[in-house]
Every structure is written in C-alpha cells, then in structure tokens.
Amino acid sequence: MDRDTIVALGTPAGESGIAVVRVSGPAAIDIVDRMAPGARSAASHALVQRVLRDGTGAPIDETLVAVMRAPASYTGEDLVEISCHGGMQVVSDLLEEIIARGARLAGRGEFTKRAFLNGKLDLAEAEAVADLIAAETKLQRRVALEQLEGALSRRVGECEKALLDELALVEVSIDFSEEDVPVRVPEETRRTARETRERVARLIESELPGARLRRGIRVTIVGPRNAGKSSLYNALLGEERAIVSPVPGTTRDRLCERIHIDGFTCWLEDTAGIAETGCEIETRGIDLGREAAGRADLVLFTIDGSAEIDAGVGAEIRRIDGDKVLLVINKSDLGAPLAPEDIIAKLGVKEAISVSALTGAGLEGLRRRIFSRTVERDAGALRREQIAVSARQADALREADAALARVEALAGGCGAAELISVELRAAADALGRITGRSVSEDVLDAIFEKFCIGK
Numbered sequence: 001m002d003r004d005t006i007v008a009l010g011t012p013a014g015e016s017g018i019a020v021v022r023v024s025g026p027a028a029i030d031i032v033d034r035m036a037p038g039a040r041s042a043a044s045h046a047l048v049q050r051v052l053r054d055g056t057g058a059p060i061d062e063t064l065v066a067v068m069r070a071p072a073s074y075t076g077e078d079l080v081e082i083s084c085h086g087g088m089q090v091v092s093d094l095l096e097e098i099i100a101r102g103a104r105l106a107g108r109g110e111f112t113k114r115a116f117l118n119g120k121l122d123l124a125e126a127e128a129v130a131d132l133i134a135a136e137t138k139l140q141r142r143v144a145l146e147q148l149e150g151a152l153s154r155r156v157g158e159c160e161k162a163l164l165d166e167l168a169l170v171e172v173s174i175d176f177s178e179e180d181v182p183v184r185v186p187e188e189t190r191r192t193a194r195e196t197r198e199r200v201a202r203l204i205e206s207e208l209p210g211a212r213l214r215r216g217i218r219v220t221i222v223g224p225r226n227a228g229k230s231s232l233y234n235a236l237l238g239e240e241r242a243i244v245s246p247v248p249g250t251t252r253d254r255l256c257e258r259i260h261i262d263g264f265t266c267w268l269e270d271t272a273g274i275a276e277t278g279c280e281i282e283t284r285g286i287d288l289g290r291e292a293a294g295r296a297d298l299v300l301f302t303i304d305g306s307a308e309i310d311a312g313v314g315a316e317i318r319r320i321d322g323d324k325v326l327l328v329i330n331k332s333d334l335g336a337p338l339a340p341e342d343i344i345a346k347l348g349v350k351e352a353i354s355v356s357a358l359t360g361a362g363l364e365g366l367r368r369r370i371f372s373r374t375v376e377r378d379a380g381a382l383r384r385e386q387i388a389v390s391a392r393q394a395d396a397l398r399e400a401d402a403a404l405a406r407v408e409a410l411a412g413g414c415g416a417a418e419l420i421s422v423e424l425r426a427a428a429d430a431l432g433r434i435t436g437r438s439v440s441e442d443v444l445d446a447i448f449e450k451f452c453i454g455k
C-alpha cells in the first residue's frame with residue numbers, strides 16, 4: 001500500500017521531561033537520517049543518541065532516536081520515535097522540520113488506523129487502544145488490555161469461522177445436490193446456528209456492563225433544604241467542593257464531580273434543596289435537581305434524621321422511580337426522633353442508611369451500598385468474562401443473531417439451501433464488521449475520529 005509519511009507528537013502537549021515525536025511511513029527513516037545522519041544504518045529497535053538539525057545544519061535538540069523497520073513496528077510501516085526534551089518550542093521546531101522535509105501532520109488515530117490496515121491489529125483490538133488510553137481505573141485498564149490482546153477478537157473469530165465452515169458445507173451441498181455427495185443435513189446447520197447464537201448472546205450480554213464501565217454511573221443527591229446534601233457530597237468527594245451553610249437554600253445550581261467506586265467512574269451530583277419557594281432562581285434549581293434524579297442510576301434521597309420529617313417528603317420521593325431510591329438519613333450524630341425502620345415505613349422506601357456527613361459515620365457503608373445497588377453485577381460479569389463490547393459491536397452481534405435466527409427457522413422448516421447460505425453469509429459478515437474483515441471506510445473513519453492525535 002502506497003501511503004504518505006505522517007508525524008505527530010505522541011505525548012501530551014506542554015512542558016515535560018521528555019516528549020516523543022513519531023514519524024511513520026515510507027520516508028520516515030530517510031527524513032530523520034537527513035536531520036541526523038546514521039538513522040538509516042541504525043539497528044531496528046535500538047536507541048541511538050542523535051542531535052537533530054534543521055535545513056541549515058543548526059541543531060534543534062539532542063535526542064534519542066529509535067528506528068523500527070517495517071513490518072515489525074506499531075504501524076507495520078517504517079516508524080521512527082524521537083524522544084526529545086519535552087519543551088513546547090523543541091517539539092514545534094522538530095515537527096516543523098519533519099513536515100518541511102516531506103511528512104504531514106497525522107490525523108486522529110492515524111497511527112492505529114495504519115496498524116489496522118497493515119494487519120497489525122484487527123478492528124476490535126484497535127478500538128481497545130482508545131479504551132486503554134481512556135482508562136481511569138484498574139478495571140477499565142484490565143478489560144481494555146484483554147480486548148487489545150484479542151479476547152473479543154478470538155471469540156468473534158471462532159464464531160465467524162464456524163459460520164464460514166458451515167457455509168462452505170451448505171454451498172457444496174447446493175453445487176453437488178444432483179450428484180452422489182453427502183449433503184449437509186439441515187439439522188446440523190441448525191445446530192451450528194443455535195450454538196453460535198448462544199455464544200453471540202453471551203457477548204451481547206456484556207454491552208450494558210461495558211457501557212457502564214466506559215461511561216460511568218450517575219448518582220444524584222436530592223432532598224429537602226438543609227438536610228446536609230452538600231455536606232454529604234463533599235464527604236463522598238473528599239474535598240470541600242460545594243458551599244455548606246446553615247442557611248436553607250444554599251445550593252442553587254447542580255454540581256457534578258467524578259469519583260471512582262470499585263473500578264467504575266461515578267458522576268456524583270449535588271442539587272438544590274427542595275422547598276416551596278417563591279424564588280424563581282431556587283425553583284429553577286429544584287427543577288434541575290428533579291431532572292437530574294430522573295436521569296440518575298441511583299438517587300440518594302437525603303433527609304435530616306434529627307428533625308421531624310416534613311409532610312411533602314413522601315410525595316417528593318414518589319416522583320422518583322422507587323428502584324432507584326436509596327434513602328440517606330443524615331446527621332446521625334445528633335440522634336433521631338424516629339428509628340430507621342419507622343422512617344422506611346413512613347416514606348414507603350425500600351431501604352435506608354444512616355450516616356453523618358459531619359463525622360463520616362456510615363459513609364463507608366453508603367459507598368458499598370452505592371456499588372452494590374448499581375454496578376456490582378456488572379463488575380462481577382466484567383471480572384469473569386473480561387469482555388465489554390461497545391454499542392457498535394453489539395449492533396453487529398444483534399444483526400448476526402437475527403440472521404442466525406432465520407437460519408434456524410429455515411433449516412428447521414427444511415428451507416432452501418440457497419436461502420440458508422444467504423443468511424449464513426449475512427451473519428458471518430456482521431461478525432466481520434467487529435474484527436474489521438468486512439467494514440466500510442466510513443465506519444473506520446468514525447472509529448478513528450474518536451482517538452487522540454499521535455495514537
């Protein structure tokens with residue numbers, strides 16, 4: 001494949017000890033060799049110290065250069081990685097010089113796209129590179145790495161192979177049906193379709209846990225004014241993010257910050273206290289809070305357990321989907337007029353947990369409860385299967401499943417082998433869109449658009 005030569009900064013822009021500039025393509029080694037003679041004769045994958053120079057011979061920086069010759073490189077092309085001093089001017093002068101000598105600035109994900117096009121990675125593995133870079137927790141990293149190492153590709157590839165083998169047998173039966181060759185018995189085709197559907201279904205099951213792992217979960221704190229919502233928010237974040245005061249109606253806006261709970265990203269929201277108020281701004285804040293509760297995976301409905309419960313609280317709780325409510329009885333350090341069981345009965349909630357945002361009592365239990373109420377099952381499935389298919393991959397799997405359902409029906413009803421073969425091919429092609437065997441340029445562009453430059 002005839003491609004041009006691309007260059008990009010592989011490390012984040014800004015000041016750092018070192019930065020890495022990557023050059024990939026047919027002219028990569030030549031360009032660097034002209035800036036520092038010797039690159040062409042350097043051994044592959046060895047680091048050599050070189051002063052890189054501009055067109056006038058003036059030095060740009062003292063660097064370490066690694067030449068990786070095709071096809072044994074990340075992109076599968078000649079690739080040069082230059083470790084230079086991590087200054088903005090050093091990097092921009094180097095990039096400018098390399099571009100002046102014939103390379104062009106790489107687009108998003110272009111190095112990984114080339115790795116895919118050169119057969120170094122399949123598409124599912126290439127997509128995992130983006131997940132690995134985005135990983136913020138150990139679990140996210142572990143699942144992305146498994147996928148990068150081929151866990152999903154292997155399982156999809158096995159299904160694809162089973163279907164292509166079956167297709168070959170069915171087609172032989174069509175071609176030689178008049179002759180004396182054993183024809184593929186529909187029952188055998190049906191069994192292949194059924195078994196493959198089972199395997200496909202297990203992969204589809206990982207879509208939701210995968211989405212939660214990538215996107216995170218939303219946990220929203222709502223409740224009456226002064227219940228200690230902002231105090232609880234700060235305590236769970238471990239920092240003074242929201243203003244806390246004894247004045248009712250302190251919080252007016254919706255605040256959102258990220259915490260990590262057992263490998264999952266949790267978007268924690270604080271909202272304005274609910275009250276009957278004539279204040280337009282506060283009313284808007286309360287509406288924002290209610291909307292946030294509607295979108296949340298879990299709502300921490302927080303009340304002040306040391307005070308009487310207002311008449312409107314029960315009705316407010318009933319606005320929220322009951323499965324999403326976890327009642328938090330705050331200010332346990334002050335003592336309580338009602339026992340938790342009485343509060344549960346009075347408000348009609350499924351469970352409650354007593355905490356003190358002030359002293360920290362009960363917060364660890366609350367954290368555990370947030371985990372078990374939202375992602376514990378997902379975490380178990382992800383740790384077990386180490387697979388997390390994306391929405392795109394799940395769509396392809398569902399398409400394969402639908403085609404296989406038709407194969408089952410056709411084979412069961414002794415349908416024409418020609419029709420069966422069309423559906424088997426459709427199923428195999430749908431799976432091929434995951435590994436990239438059958439995928440359009442538009443889909444590739446959409447996938448690599450999400451990458452960062454330099455990867």
Ligand SMILES: Nc1nc2c(ncn2[C@@H]2O[C@H](COP(=O)(O)OP(=O)(O)OP(=O)(O)O)[C@@H](O)[C@H]2O)c(=O)[nH]1
Nearest residue numbers: 225226227228229230231245249250251273357358
């Ligand atoms: N004793 C005690 N006081 C608390 C606790 N949590 C919060 N408070 C106090 O309760 C008052 C209100 O706390 P906030 O966190 O501002 O309450 P809020 O629910 O965010 O209030 P609004 O934003 O007005 O709706 C403050 O004086 C806090 O110091 C607690 O666990 N124990």
Ligand SMILES: [Mg+2]
Nearest residue numbers: 229230250251
């Ligand atoms: Mg508040």
